[in-house]
Amino acid sequence: MKIDILTLFPEMFAPLEHSIVGKAQEKGLLEINYHNFRENAEKARHVDDEPYGGGQGMLLRAQPIFDTIDKIDAKNPRVILLDPAGRTFDQSFAEELAQEDELIFICGHYEGYDERIKTLVTDEVSLGDFVLTGGELAAMTMVDATVRLIPEVLGKEASHQDDSFSSGLLEYPQYTRPYDYRGMKVPDVLMSGHHENIRKWRLEQSLRKTLERRPDLFNDYDLSDEEAEMLRTIKVEKEENND
Numbered sequence: 001m002k003i004d005i006l007t008l009f010p011e012m013f014a015p016l017e018h019s020i021v022g023k024a025q026e027k028g029l030l031e032i033n034y035h036n037f038r039e040n041a042e043k044a045r046h047v048d049d050e051p052y053g054g055g056q057g058m059l060l061r062a063q064p065i066f067d068t069i070d071k072i073d074a075k076n077p078r079v080i081l082l083d084p085a086g087r088t089f090d091q092s093f094a095e096e097l098a099q100e101d102e103l104i105f106i107c108g109h110y111e112g113y114d115e116r117i118k119t120l121v122t123d124e125v126s127l128g129d130f131v132l133t134g135g136e137l138a139a140m141t142m143v144d145a146t147v148r149l150i151p152e153v154l155g156k157e158a159s160h161q162d163d164s165f166s167s168g169l170l171e172y173p174q175y176t177r178p179y180d181y182r183g184m185k186v187p188d189v190l191m192s193g194h195h196e197n198i199r200k201w202r203l204e205q206s207l208r209k210t211l212e213r214r215p216d217l218f219n220d221y222d223l224s225d226e227e228a229e230m231l232r233t234i235k236v237e238k239e240e241n242n243d
């Protein structure tokens, strides 16, 4: 995958040189190029200007962004504009992006963008319902979540399949050595070596956690017969306990 990032602060992306995203680049699975669009700004390198009609703050001008995009060698890129008014980023969107060969991220700053920049983009995307000072942290988060889904980036293909949201449910609780830590013991079923019982326990725990923390996730989730039965039992049990 090739990723091009338009930003006024390329140095902010240093974290992507480390850990899994850094290794993906070393392995040749990923190429990231940074474009400081200030370098392409005409008009004394000004990237921003006052809004027509008045109002507070400065807007990113169209020219530096258009000229920078023109210089990027990409055939059919997905062009993502970081914007709090865009669709909210989530795991299914990361999965969609991980299928692409070329991504371009445009990181905003100041008050916002000249609206005409939006004619260049395929997706306007927000990290969540809050306002950041710039698009860099949002872009980094999206790159990280997307890159780990590219085949061969994680050690084992299965590593992300049980993650929260990948299956549509939240992930079940997990334990590692020692068996007894400060009196807190690992659930017996995980020590049993009985694979089917372990699978059922994990599924039941995922359903329970999702019901307690993110019941909205069930709106878009097709329950299997087994899951529907488990969920019914959990709900009855909770009603009995007045949970």
Ligand SMILES: C[S@@+](CC[C@H](N)C(=O)[O-])C[C@H]1O[C@@H](n2cnc3c(N)ncnc32)[C@H](O)[C@@H]1O
Residues within 6 Å of the ligand: 082, 083, 084, 085, 106, 107, 108, 109, 110, 111, 112, 113, 125, 126, 127, 128, 129, 130, 131, 132, 133, 134, 135, 136, 138
């Ligand atoms: C200070 S914000 C501008 C906010 C804008 N005036 C508004 O109300 O929508 C500057 C830039 O940070 C980025 N940004 C801020 N919050 C974001 C979010 N939640 N998701 C993605 N990008 C965000 C965008 O690129 C935005 O153009």
